[in-house]
Amino acid sequence: MSGGRPVGDGAGGERDLRAAEYVLGTLDARERAAFELERTVDPATEAALRAWERRLGPLTRAVPAIRPGPEIWARIAAALPSGGAGAQPEAFAGREDRPEGGRDEIASGTAGGAAANDNRLRDLARQVRFWRRAAAGAGSAAGLAAAGLALVLTGWPQPAAVPSPRSVAVVTSGGDLPALIVSVDSASGTVQVRPLAAQAPAGRSLELWYIGAGAAPRPLGLVGTEPARLALPPGTGSGAGATLAVSVEPPGGSPTGQPTGQVVYSGKLIPE
Amino acid sequence: MTSHEGADDGADALLASLLARIAGGDEAALRALYDQTAAKLLGIILRIQRDRSLAEDVLQDVYLRIWHAAGSYVPTAGAPLSWLCAIARNRAIDGVRRRSEVTMPSGESGEAYWERLTAPGGGEDAILDRDALVACLSRLDPTQRDCVVLAYCEGWSREELAARYDRPVNTVKTWLHRTLASLKSCLETIA
Numbered sequence: 001m002s003g004g005r006p007v008g009d010g011a012g013g014e015r016d017l018r019a020a021e022y023v024l025g026t027l028d029a030r031e032r033a034a035f036e037l038e039r040t041v042d043p044a045t046e047a048a049l050r051a052w053e054r055r056l057g058p059l060t061r062a063v064p065a066i067r068p069g070p071e072i073w074a075r076i077a078a079a080l081p082s083g084g085a086g087a088q089p090e091a092f093a094g095r096e097d098r099p100e101g102g103r104d105e106i107a108s109g110t111a112g113g114a115a116a117n118d119n120r121l122r123d124l125a126r127q128v129r130f131w132r133r134a135a136a137g138a139g140s141a142a143g144l145a146a147a148g149l150a151l152v153l154t155g156w157p158q159p160a161a162v163p164s165p166r167s168v169a170v171v172t173s174g175g176d177l178p179a180l181i182v183s184v185d186s187a188s189g190t191v192q193v194r195p196l197a198a199q200a201p202a203g204r205s206l207e208l209w210y211i212g213a214g215a216a217p218r219p220l221g222l223v224g225t226e227p228a229r230l231a232l233p234p235g236t237g238s239g240a241g242a243t244l245a246v247s248v249e250p251p252g253g254s255p256t257g258q259p260t261g262q263v264v265y266s267g268k269l270i271p272e
Numbered sequence: 273m274t275s276h277e278g279a280d281d282g283a284d285a286l287l288a289s290l291l292a293r294i295a296g297g298d299e300a301a302l303r304a305l306y307d308q309t310a311a312k313l314l315g316i317i318l319r320i321q322r323d324r325s326l327a328e329d330v331l332q333d334v335y336l337r338i339w340h341a342a343g344s345y346v347p348t349a350g351a352p353l354s355w356l357c358a359i360a361r362n363r364a365i366d367g368v369r370r371r372s373e374v375t376m377p378s379g380e381s382g383e384a385y386w387e388r389l390t391a392p393g394g395g396e397d398a399i400l401d402r403d404a405l406v407a408c409l410s411r412l413d414p415t416q417r418d419c420v421v422l423a424y425c426e427g428w429s430r431e432e433l434a435a436r437y438d439r440p441v442n443t444v445k446t447w448l449h450r451t452l453a454s455l456k457s458c459l460e461t462i463a
Binding site: 060063066 | 297298299300302303306310311312314315316318319320328331332335336339343344346348349350354357358361365366369370385386388389401402405406420421423424425427428429430433445448449452455456459
């Protein structure tokens with residue numbers, strides 16, 4: 001028994017109830033997908049979610065641990081950039097920690113040239129595979145699987161103004177393409193968008209949004225059928241922790257400057 | 273809600289340093305994190321997924337997600353293990369909610385979870401959080417407490433809870449909302 005104010009009191013209360021049920025796990029697939037979008041674009045929703053994760057988190061203590069079979073790690077390792085060669089078990093004693101930093105630091109620390117490029121292409125292909133799998137699930141939850149939308153995000157560093165003779169093939173098991181490849185170069189403030197299989201619903205536009213960590217979405221531009229170079233809004237920083245999202249909007253884009261339609265995919269920017 | 277900041281124990285510090293190395297592309301760190309946490313995460317996923325082979329697929333997906341998302345971990349999102357558990361639970365629940373055919377839950381009673389929840393053990397900080405939740409869950413009607421425990425630990429849907437307690441789905445939804453409101457207000461009083 002409690003004399004407390006109901007959680008569902010007012011708009012903030014409704015939001016808190018959605019967050020509570022999301023964490024509890026009782027929202028249905030459609031409600032979960034809607035909440036995932038809300039949490040991506042609304043910092044207050046994300047905060048409500050974190051608070052509920054903390055409140056209910058001790059319940060995970062009540063779940064007995066179960067050791068996975070050895071083949072599970074082998075499957076994970078095979079999907080890593082080195083195919084698992086870089087993931088041998090390590091002894092902790094005496095190991096020096098690497099300095100903290102993003103993958104871009106490691107990539108730029110590699111001698112440039114063909115080898116590094118090959119690695120980047122291979123890494124990109126792996127990321128594409130990963131995001132395709134992730135997006136297949138997200139799309140079907142939102143009832144948009146038919147559109148085949150997927151969004152691949154990379155923080156692929158742009159070699160300084162040297163046109164590359166290389167091409168990238170996005171190779172997938174089904175032979176179908178992801179919707180977009182988006183690469184963000186925070187140094188030059190540009191966003192390269194390559195639409196692959198993206199299709200806007202009839203009479204609607206697709207709009208791309210940049211959502212910095214804890215910040216409101218900022219419009220990057222419309223996603224057409226041709227590759228485009230868009231400008232990163234000023235003050236977006238390094239892109240660390242940022243999310244990109246594509247929403248379905250009225251023709252010409254959102255009239256409000258904020259997403260108004262369904263987000264068909266969103267994902268974190270991956271530093272390369 | 274800030275009383276627990278800076279309360280990293282050794283395990284938290286280890287996991288946080290592994291996440292930082294994973295964000296830097298260190299595959300050996302992912303392996304070490306997996307060795308430390310995979311049994312815990314598989315336990316969580318399996319209770320919700322209810323099928324070992326599907327649960328292992330989700331586990332694989334969860335670690336690849338961690339590989340890509342480790343750089344987005346911030347301590348304000350909670351302790352590292354809580355962050356990992358949330359990723360695992362979310363993936364597991366997404367999976368069962370999207371599935372049209374549903375596997376029967378384990379059949380374990382809410383009581384069995386309750387006993388494990390209240391068993392001694394864990395770090396000092398974890399015990400404070402756990403004790404507060406246990407105290408507030410204890411004040412609930414046992415049926416409503418079981419609804420929370422079975423939903424959280426076994427992924428029971430509103431429909432499954434409605435069938436188990438022979439009530440309309442909307443009644444269960446109202447129960448859950450009321451129960452969650454009581455829990456929140458109780459936890460805020462204790463904190």
